Amino acid sequence: MGFREHAARVRRILGIVLAVLLLGGVAAVLVTGGDKDTGTATKTVRGVIGSEKAEFFADPHVVKALAAKGLTVRTETSGSWDMDELPLDGYDFAFPSSKGPADELRAKAGGRAASAPLRPFYSPLVVVAHSTAARVLAGNGLVTLGARGTSGTLRMDAYLAAARADRTWQQLKGAAGHAELSGTLFITSTDPVASNSGALYLAAASYVADGGRVAGDRAAISRTAPLLRKLVQVQGAQQSGSDAPFRDFVSGVGNPLVLVYESQVAAQLLAGRPMGDLVVLYPDTTVNSDHTLVPLTENGRTLGELLATDPGLRKLAVRHGFRPQGAASEFDAATDPHTEYLNQTLTGVRQAPVPTSEVLHEMALRARDQGDTA
16 A cells, blocks of 8 residues: 555544444544644633734634643733723723723722733734825825835825815815715724714814823813824714724725724734725824733733733734834744834834823813813
8 A cells, every 4th residue: 555545544544433433422632743732721811902902812823822721711802991881790801902992991990800900912004095095195195105105294284284175185285086085184093982083183283283292181172182182083983992993994884084093993904805096104193002011810910921922922012013112133024024013113103192190081081072171
């Protein structure tokens, strides 16, 4: 019997054996090389996360890597600021998209917090546009496009000036003949009262509009409140998480400009999913969103430490578009194409400081006409 025939026969025998085992309700694991299976049972760790991290925790490779460390993670999604309204009983961790809501959650947890919050990775906020919209914006001085036309820089001063003036797409040269470019020019963002990305969008806009000053009190909020109100209220109903607006954009539904996390775009590209004529615009003034895990139990703390330090989990985070905190020397775009996006330079992009949680929340309420107008 030759090698091919022998191998085929072995595969048939293995197939029969596995079928019998599965029918009997027995899970069989075949290990070829590497460490031996210790058979250690996993601990179930339950948490609430921002929707932008749902695909990461659902990834079979991430599930397997965590199981190898003895953890089975069960998650629910929520807007980052909405997490504060949830009862924390029964959760091992909460994982909002930035430090602000994490600080609120830690204060609410009080002595229940197992340790200080952990920030394993971060993601800049970006604006996605269809190529036609990006070219029109570039032709009117609101955007500078790169050589390939697939990425560029959004000039926040120019964009905010257009927002103040209630500029419409029809007023921009080059927009005629493009039916999808009509109505008021605006960026779709999430509900700033409920969602981190929407709140940070207002923080960046306020910083630019107030001459590079971070809002620190009600007087500062009042100076930019009329503009922030325009940015929010022109959108109508807003989503409480960033996942739905991005999926709408990718499917060709909704507004031609949408604020998302860089990680959401990178994850799609790294997975080889078709993105059509998407253009990624980096605002020249933006906010990096530090995804911050609040451990509520020792198991939650263990998970946070693994995400921050385990090389395998850090690489998986990169494959989902997140930028790892700390040194990233283990990522080499020359040998691993999944890390190429890390070379996207953020040089020249100004980082807007984030106001305190109290100021940011009041800013969001005022933009929604729900806050103190005194």
